[in-house]
Amino acid sequence: MSTSAAYFASRSYDYVIVGGGTAGLVLANRLTEDPSVHVAVLEAGQNKNDDRRVLTPAFAGQNVFNPEYDWCFMTTPQPHLDNRPVAWPRGRLLGGSSATNFLVLTYPSVRDIDNWAILGNPGWSFKDLQPFYQKFQTFHPPSACTSKFISPEYLDKGLQGTDGPLSASFAEYNSPVIKAWPETFKTLKYTITGDPMSGKALGGHISPSTIDPKTATRSHAGVAYYKPVASRPNLHLLTDVMVSKVLFSDKKDSNGDIIATGVQIISKNEEFTISASKEVLICAGTVQSSQILELSGIGAPSLLSSHNIPVLIANENVGENLQDHLLVPYQAELIPEPAFDKDANFDPSTPLVSFDALRDPEALKTALKQYETSHTGPLGHYWNCSAYIPCVDFVPESMKPKLAALIEKSLYPSNEPQPLSEGAKQQRELHRNLLLDDNEATAQFLMIPASMGVPSIATPTDRSFLTILACLTNPLSIGSIHITSPSVTDYPAIDPNYLSNPIDVEILSRHVQYLDTIMATSPLAQYVKKDGMRIPPLSPVDKNGKSGAKFADYKAAEAYTRAYCSTEFHPIGTCSMRPRDKGGVVSPELKVYGAKNLRVVDASVIPMMVRGNILSSVYAVAEKAADIIKKLWALNGLEDKLANGRLE
Numbered sequence: 001m002s003t004s005a006a007y008f009a010s011r012s013y014d015y016v017i018v019g020g021g022t023a024g025l026v027l028a029n030r031l032t033e034d035p036s037v038h039v040a041v042l043e044a045g046q047n048k049n050d051d052r053r054v055l056t057p058a059f060a061g062q063n064v065f066n067p068e069y070d071w072c073f074m075t076t077p078q079p080h081l082d083n084r085p086v087a088w089p090r091g092r093l094l095g096g097s098s099a100t101n102f103l104v105l106t107y108p109s110v111r112d113i114d115n116w117a118i119l120g121n122p123g124w125s126f127k128d129l130q131p132f133y134q135k136f137q138t139f140h141p142p143s144a145c146t147s148k149f150i151s152p153e154y155l156d157k158g159l160q161g162t163d164g165p166l167s168a169s170f171a172e173y174n175s176p177v178i179k180a181w182p183e184t185f186k187t188l189k190y191t192i193t194g195d196p197m198s199g200k201a202l203g204g205h206i207s208p209s210t211i212d213p214k215t216a217t218r219s220h221a222g223v224a225y226y227k228p229v230a231s232r233p234n235l236h237l238l239t240d241v242m243v244s245k246v247l248f249s250d251k252k253d254s255n256g257d258i259i260a261t262g263v264q265i266i267s268k269n270e271e272f273t274i275s276a277s278k279e280v281l282i283c284a285g286t287v288q289s290s291q292i293l294e295l296s297g298i299g300a301p302s303l304l305s306s307h308n309i310p311v312l313i314a315n316e317n318v319g320e321n322l323q324d325h326l327l328v329p330y331q332a333e334l335i336p337e338p339a340f341d342k343d344a345n346f347d348p349s350t351p352l353v354s355f356d357a358l359r360d361p362e363a364l365k366t367a368l369k370q371y372e373t374s375h376t377g378p379l380g381h382y383w384n385c386s387a388y389i390p391c392v393d394f395v396p397e398s399m400k401p402k403l404a405a406l407i408e409k410s411l412y413p414s415n416e417p418q419p420l421s422e423g424a425k426q427q428r429e430l431h432r433n434l435l436l437d438d439n440e441a442t443a444q445f446l447m448i449p450a451s452m453g454v455p456s457i458a459t460p461t462d463r464s465f466l467t468i469l470a471c472l473t474n475p476l477s478i479g480s481i482h483i484t485s486p487s488v489t490d491y492p493a494i495d496p497n498y499l500s501n502p503i504d505v506e507i508l509s510r511h512v513q514y515l516d517t518i519m520a521t522s523p524l525a526q527y528v529k530k531d532g533m534r535i536p537p538l539s540p541v542d543k544n545g546k547s548g549a550k551f552a553d554y555k556a557a558e559a560y561t562r563a564y565c566s567t568e569f570h571p572i573g574t575c576s577m578r579p580r581d582k583g584g585v586v587s588p589e590l591k592v593y594g595a596k597n598l599r600v601v602d603a604s605v606i607p608m609m610v611r612g613n614i615l616s617s618v619y620a621v622a623e624k625a626a627d628i629i630k631k632l633w634a635l636n637g638l639e640d641k642l643a644n645g646r647l648e
Contacts, residue, residue: 005267008238009274013040015629016263016276017283018243018292020045021096022615023602023622024283025221026136029165030626032235040274041226041237042265045069045093049227054093055217056371057209058355058379060102061452064089069100073287073494080477080499081562087455088494088567090285094239095222097285098615101569103209103218103382104446105168106612107133110199111440112474115430115608119423120579121588126199129620132627133197136619137161140169140213145348149174150206151182156195165228166619167219168208171381173348175355177334177449177466177527181385182206184524188517190389196612202441204387210615216371216380221619242266244488246280246296246598247273248312253596258312260598266488278633279597282575283622286604287481290319290574291492293585293600294483298592307486313594317583321576322479323609324496325568326508327446327471328561329454330515333532334464345370346377353527354464355383355450383448388441388473388611393510400436407432410476410503423582424478427608434474435503441611443511444471445518454564457536465535466527468518470511471568473611476501481574496571499562508565509558513551536564570614575604583607589632590625601625 015031017024020043028041046068048054053063063069065087073088091097113126139160142152150170161168171178182192185204192203212219229235244266249259262275282289293299297312299319304311334354342362346352355378358364370377393399411428412420420428434440445468451459452467459465479497484490499505519528551557578584580593584607590599603618610617 003236003238005238005241005265005270005272008040008236009265009272011038011040011236013038013236013274013276014278015039015281016274017041017281018263019043019096019283019285019288019602020094020222020226020237020239021091021283021285021602022098022221022618023625024281025095025225026619026622027281027283027601027626027629028235029225029229030623031629032229032232034630035232035234038234039236040276041235042241042243042263042274043094043237043239044242045091046239047094047222047237048099049094049222054099054220055223056379057103057211057216057218057382060218060382063100067092069093071287073491075494075496078496078498080505081565086496086498086567088287088571089569090287093222094226095220097569098210098220099218099222101615102384103211104384104386104613105208105210105616106386106444107196107616108199108610108612109440111434111437112608112610113199116577116606118430119426119607120582120584121577121607123588124577129624130199132620132623133616134159134161135164135623137164137166137168139208140167142170143172146170146172146174149179154192154195154201154205156198159195159197165224166210167212167224169211169213170206170208171211171383172213172216172376173346173351173378173381175351175353175383175449177353177447177524178206178383178385180523180527181387181447184518184521185387187521187523190387196388200439202388202390202439204385204445207384207386209382209384211381216375238267240267242488243284243292244271244295246282246292248595257594257596259596276597279599279629282598282600283602285602286322286571286574287492287494289600289602289604290481290585291483291488293318293575293592295486295488298595303482307483309486313592315580315585315593317576317580317585319482319492319574320478320480321573321583321607322481322496322571323475323573324479324498325471325473325570325609326475326498326504326565327469327568328508328512328565329452329467329469330512331451331454331459331465331467331535332519333529333534334466334527335529337464342366352378353449354466356464359461385447386612387445389443389445390438390440391442391507391510392514404436406503406506407435410501413502421583423578423584426582428476430608431474431476435507441473442507444473444612445469445511446471451535454536455566459535460533463533468515469568470508470515472504472508472511474609475504477504496567498565505558505561509554509561512561513554513557516551536560568613570609572603572606572609572614575600576607577605578607589628599625599629
């Protein structure tokens with residue numbers, strides 16, 4: 001139900017959820033399964049569950065940098081990226097970034113998640129969390145037609161989710177370039193080694209997308225978790241509202257912890273109080289969850305005092321440990337598109353080579369009509385070609401000593417600005433183990449059979465392209481997010497500190513060098529135009545002015561990396577789950593240290609980066625959090641009955 005802020009504030013709720021994004025809506029759905037539990041969801045954006053710009057898969061990315069859908073954050077200038085600020089899109093609508101992302105569903109490795117447990121979080125190993133990766137999804141096997149394009153032999157049906165709210169499926173309309181992707185990595189000796197859902201897989205493959213195959217529409221938290229249960233009388237939604245801070249009781253509990261009682265909101269320039277009888281659940285995302293804690297008086301005393309915010313809980317860890325995946329784009333011109341009838345429906349058995357062909361107004365008109373009338377054709381799908389590989393330059397045993405030396409030098413650089421905490425040292429040691437393990441990926445490559453666009457460089461519209469992204473899987477560079485004022489409407493300072501650690505530069509640049517190898521390998525090579533255009537042009541090594549020059553040396557690749565790398569939209573860590581004395585903000589139960597009835601549930605609690613896209617991990621964390629919360633309050637209810645002699 002949706003209503004006015006004044007009426008909303010007059011009601012009573014058991015739980016108040018701050019943020020109707022990916023994690024927040026998982027909690028809203030699961031907690032209201034009990035009809036006696038009333039849940040309030042407070043969302044800054046709008047409900048766009050019926051918006052065609054959101055639902056149409058091929059429009060993915062169209063809403064980025066549009067303030068109607070996106071927060072449009074920017075980082076501070078990054079010294080190691082030629083002092084460039086980086087745009088940081090985050091979804092500002094019901095469903096959060098799951099409603100604006102590129103629909104990619106990938107999974108972490110066993111070691112990625114086991115590292116969370118090693119950092120001091122019992123109950124958060126891969127074995128513990130795997131059931132929740134299955135719980136959030138319903139997997140739809142590929143059709144016979146699709147199977148011809150995606151080489152689905154790697155899929156393990158026994159690992160897939162069968163009855164979760166979110167749909168996971170494969171595109172019915174593909175491209176011969178998509179078919180070539182896993183085959184190319186097979187040629188490169190990187191045949192996929194298993195189902196990524198197992199947590200043990202390297203190699204090239206086609207990932208499922210978050211698309212409902214019945215309607216060919218985006219499956220995101222808003223439509224998958226909220227819409228089917230929106231009519232529950234115990235589920236209450238308020239949109240277009242900002243939460244300015246968490247409110248606390250004047251009294252403390254027996255442990256000396258402050259007690260959360262609700263939140264203060266701003267709606268149409270008016271302030272209201274929304275009360276929670278059980279818990280306040282902050283699900284505002286990596287940027288804004290730490291911001292809300294700091295605005296509420298939880299954070300570094302020096303920072304809070306500088307903004308005249310009373311210090312309620314002194315915790316220097318709030319807003320720290322920010323990690324993000326970096327990507328480097330590379331576009332290659334493809335061979336000319338074979339002639340096709342722009343007025344005829346697109347047939348999946350004879351697909352386009354590149355979807356840049358849809359830039360033709362007549363072709364796009366036909367595709368739109370086909371999609372609207374039958375939910376078929378190229379607009380109803382997205383294409384997720386992925387590959388996990390280790391740094392190939394270091395795989396030979398003869399190169400291991402060089403890698404080990406680079407890692408040792410980068411783990412504890414001499415110019416470290418301050419002594420490292422024990423928690424930070426432990427995290428770096430775990431990173432070292434990942435980098436030295438041939439069974440772990442140091443990069444994820446992604447391919448889309450279309451031009452993705454590169455900031456500040458125009459892509460010609462008279463030819464077709466494919467785009468490959470080289471993405472760093474486990475960065476050692478750590479940043480921070482902190483408030484810049486005591487007002488929630490002022491954006492915090494986002495400093496990812498990209499490429500500040502030398503090993504990140506080394507590994508990402510070497511994977512950038514490998515881009516040429518991928519494009520020159522059959523069968524993908526047969527679709528890449530020889531001596532065709534490359535975007536960005538490789539000017540650092542192109543002495544003859546040809547745009548198709550290769551990355552001739554490491555220094556050229558490094559310069560290219562610094563000039564063109566950007567976010568992969570996967571920030572984590574600012575409210576890290578780990579022991580407080582080792583950098584933690586929340587406990588393994590996701591409770592904020594020093595507070596009662598206050599939790600954080602979103603990507604900000606993830607203490608250490610995972611490979612690939614983080615969406616699946618955010619859903620899994622939220623599903624596990626819902627179980628934790630429900631079990632705790634069920635136990636509390638049982639204890640109350642025992643204490644009062646009412647147990648039946």
